[in-house]
Amino acid sequence: MPMDTRTRSVSALNGSMFFFLLIFLFSLFPSHYHCAVDVDEITPSQPLAQGQALVSPGHIFELGFFSPNNSANKYVGIWHKDISPRKVVWVANRENPLAATDTSASLTVSSNGNLKLIDGKQKSIWSTNVTSLVSSLDNSSVAAVLLDNGNFVVNDHLGAELWQSFDHPGDTVLPNMVLRYDKSGKGNFLSSWKAENDPSPGRFLLGLAPQTPSQVFIWINNGSNDSHSVPYWRSGPWDKSSFIGVPEMDHRYINGFSVDDNLKQGTQDFSYSLYDKPVAYIYISPEGIVRLTFSKNDGKWYVYWQTPKNACDIYGACGPFGLCKASAYPICKCLKGFVPKSSAQWSKGNWTGGCVRQNKLFCERQTNKSVSSREKQVDDDGFWKMVKLKIPDSHEFITAFNAEETSDDCKLRCLTNCSCLAYAFVNNIGCLVWSKDLIDIQQFSASVGVDIYIRLARSELGEGKPIKLIASLTAIGFVSILAAIVFGFYRRQANQKRQNFKSTGMIKSSRDGLREYIGKHDPSELKIYDFDSIVIATNNFSLANKLGQGGFGPVYKGMLQDGKEVAVKRLSSSSGQGIEEFKNEMLLISNLQHKNLVRIMGCCVKEDEKLLIYEFMPNKSLDTFLFDTRKRAVLDWVTRFNIIQGIARGLLYLHHDSYVKVIHRDLKVSNILLDEKMNPKISDFGLARIIEGTQNLENTQKVVGTRGYMSPEYAMGGIFSEKSDVYSFGVLMLEIISSKKNTSFSLYDQQLGFLAYAWNLWNEGRGLELVDEILGDSYSSLEVLKCIHIGLLCVQDNAVDRPTMADIALMLSSEKDGPQPKLPVFTIQNTAHYPQPHSENTNSSKNEASITMIEGR
Structure with missing residues (x-):
């Protein structure tokens, strides 16, 4: 063979091998990571294979294989083409996923008009159920196509529609798509995804209710036969132009929404078409939030409207005969003529029990008795x-x-x-x-x-009979005399309070008064925000922006006019502790500057409103990861050890390096916030106390903190010191290592608390069994055992035996070992059995998302 011919043959062979290698490599990745080959129809002889995409004629939509958020499963879905981020608007096999490793699956259409998803073993994973009028169609007479409105349809040889995806919605309704409910009880509803990476039906449904005029509801799927029986949100009735429960649809609102109540046929249809926003969709998220989203033809999505957006939007937030107003605080009150059904629950902010009629x-x-016409x-x-x-x-x-x-x-x-x-x-x-x-x-x-x-x-x-008027006047006279007596007493009390106001520096309800108060205490760089600007930043304290809720009030995410994200703590006017904690955090944190302490940016006071504005922590609090079965995998050992060291540095600053010694008194996993790089920041200083000079111990008549984190001397005797924080830090360390909550831990039927269990493992040389199993073997045994050792030293019953934060920082950063920890006798029983002081008011601080939650035990 001539040399040039042989060379060309080798080159051709290498080229072929390279081509097949590329195909093999592309097949290993989900379809959305490589360029798909466009096709315009699916037929019995031309199925849709992986690596291909069915595209609508105007290149608006495409259908293909995808794996959501790196899921281990694979699905067939529809999405808008060339708009980011991708939003899948329909999924074929949402309850029957393919394995992500299955690269031979295909979507085909049979000659009788049924779509079928076939896996690599030629097993049917999903199919439609079409009964064709023509039983023997040739292979070229049926085709599945994707339309420019996003509808996936199967047509016969005459173009007649045999099946369409619009009749089988997922979590999304597209323009011109119809949601229907008929008198037989049948309807097509939107159902949320279970999670962002799991399109199987989730907790929430959206659709029309069988009422005239119609309303749109979000229901919570309770798993019963009547799966949409638990209302979560409703639109209010349709008035032929808008839903009267959606304030955005006021008299100026021009929209393409339509509800057709056909009373004769017993059907109700909902649809929409936004003439000025042709590329749009409405969907319900896994969290039950409905969003209307559109594109400006710039390849991006924008949220046009969403609900629920505040607590009043939640169905029955104030219970029967209760009135909800989002801009008020508290948001609930009883209708005129009604009183709370349970005053105790109402005062705690639990309004769902509602109100009852007074008279x-x-x-x-008049039941069972005759009433004259005059009386009537x-x-x-x-x-x-x-x-x-x-x-x-x-x-x-x-x-x-x-x-x-x-x-x-x-x-x-x-x-x-x-x-x-x-x-x-x-x-x-x-x-x-x-x-x-x-x-x-x-x-x-x-x-x-x-x-x-x-x-x-x-x-x-106020329209009763004359005798009632006389009785009322008599009562008024009596009340007036009583009021005069009370007024005298009140004046003396008011004078005393005025003196107390001057001596304690109680915050005034005006911007100038707040500025004057802050000026006297000289905090560094503490900005006073205008209340209206915070209302705008938080979208009027909308539910969608809410990060957490507690006895001191809710916390919201906000966006300031300069584009900076913040967390806004809105202290409840009904909280008896709010003022002191507000002053404490406002003045204390503003003067404490450390990279492992959350930073306060400013505050705001308007009448009863008291707001604290913090830097926003995008990863929320540590407990959202540590105690979540899926999210905790993000916390590898390097990240956990870095969090432990960061918390230790923050406490060392509070106890030793700041200009005053500060005892936090409520250190726990939910009060550790995480920035974008998962670095820890200690938050919630509402319960913190400053220890003057060399004073080490203090006694309080009001025990505050959280069960499971309080040291024995503090929980039983109200005595606190820096060693109280050390105890809490020890509990926190052991939780970070194990991903176990100290208060929910139980060992079979034994009354064995979390700390005693950890000590037993350590004492028996089995300390590594405490490590979260999700870490596998990917951790440093020496670092883990060191942290367990330090944690057990911190939770010893006697405060004198515990190390200081300076000792702890040294042990964490060196080879230095501490003494053998003693068995924590106080915590042998489960922490739910902690003895509590009988004569003291005990409060708890619980943080679900970002800043604080305080509640009574």
Whole structure:
């Protein structure tokens, strides 16, 4: 063979091998990591293989194989082409995934019009259930195509539609797609994904409710046959132009939303088409948030609207006969004529029990007794008007809107029906009445919503008989005399409080007063924010921005006008401890500067509102990772050891290096925040105390902290010192090593606490058994054993035996060993059995997301 011919043959062979090698390498990766080959239809003779994408004619949508967020599973789905980040709007096999390693799977369509997903072993994973009118079609007579509206359809040889994906929605509704409910109880609902990497049906459903006029609901899937029986959010009735429970749809709102109530056919259809935003979608997230998202043709997505966005949007937030107003605090109050069903629960901020009527209605009182027409005329029930409301759920449609009928006609219909509790005459709808408990009522601040009339006894309206007026005047006279006596006492108390105000430096409710107070204490770089700017930054303290909730109030994520993200702690006006903790954090943290302490940026006071503004920690708190079965894998040993060292450095600064010695008193896993690089920052200084000079021990009559983290001398005797923080740090270290909560730990049926269990393992030479099993063997045995040793030294019963933070920092950074730790006798029993002081008020601080949560035990 000539040399040049042989060379060309070798080159050709190498080229072929290289080509096949590339194909093999591409097949190892999920389809969204490589360029797919576009096809325009799927036929029985041309299935869709991996590495291919079915594309709509206008190149708007594409369908192909994908693995969500590096999942171990693979699916067939539809998404918008060339828009980032990718949002999958429909999934074929959401309940029957393929293995990500299966590279031979394909999607095909049979000659009878059924789609089938076949795995590498030629087993059917998913299929449609089409009964074709033509049983013997040739292979070229049926095809599956993807339309420019995102609908995936199967057509026969005449172009007739045999099946379409729009009839089988997932978590997304696209423009011109219809969500339907019919009188037979059938309908197509959106169902959320279980998680961002798991498209199987999750906890939330969205669809139309069988009411006239229609409402859109989010339900929590409770697993029953009637799987959408637990309401989570509702839109309010459709008034032929907007949903009256969605304030964004005011009278100026121009939209393409449509609800068709076909009473004759018994069907209700919801659809939308945004003429100014043709590329859009509505979907329900795994967390139950509905978002309307659109693209500006710049390859990106933007959120146009979302709900629920505040606590009042949650269905029944204030219970029956409760009124919710998001801009108020507390957000719930009872309707006129009603009182809390449980005053104890109401005072704790648990409003879901709702309210009960104070005085019976006339209809209820006249049961089983005759009433004269004169008595009825004087004593009959009346109505109390409320404005700008999202009207209650469970309305009954009485008459359609017409120009001749008035609100008085609707009132008469309600008044003559003893079971009618309220009525509303709504433009474009007509007369609505309520005979069930009034629930999910929200009051809007803007000029939206409708008026509703609540049925009350005449006595609640001040329209009783003359004798009642005389009795009222007599009562007023008596109360006036009593008030004069009380006033004298109050003046003396007020003078005393005024003196206390001057001596304690109580914060004034004005911006100038706050500036004056801060100026006296000279904190460094503490900015005073305008309340309105914080309202804008947090989207009016919307539920979607909420990071956590506690006895001191909720914490929200915010975006300032300069684009900086912040965390805003909104102290509850009903918290008896709020003022002291507000002053403590505002003045204490602003003067403590360390990379392992959370940084406060400013504060705000307006009347009863007290806000603290912190730097935002994108990874939230340590417990969101440490105690989550999936997320804790992010915490490898290097990360955990770095967190332990960072916390130790922060405490060393507080105890020894800052200008004053500070005892945190509430150190725990949820008060450790993590920045974008997973570096720890100690937070929540509302309970911290400054120890003057060389003073080491203090006694308090109010024990504060969290069960499981409090040292014995503090929990039982109220004595605290820097060694109290050392004890908490020891508990925290052992939790970080094991990923076990100290308060939820139990060893079979033994009453053996977490700390005693750890000590037993250490004492028996089995300390490494405490390590979180998810770490496998990827950790340093020497570092782990050192940390367990230090942790057990920290949790010794006697404070004198515990090391200082200076000792701990030295042991963590060197080969130095400490003494043998003693058995923590105090914690042999489960921490749920800790003895508590009988005469002291014990509080708990619990942080679920970012800053603080305080609650009574």
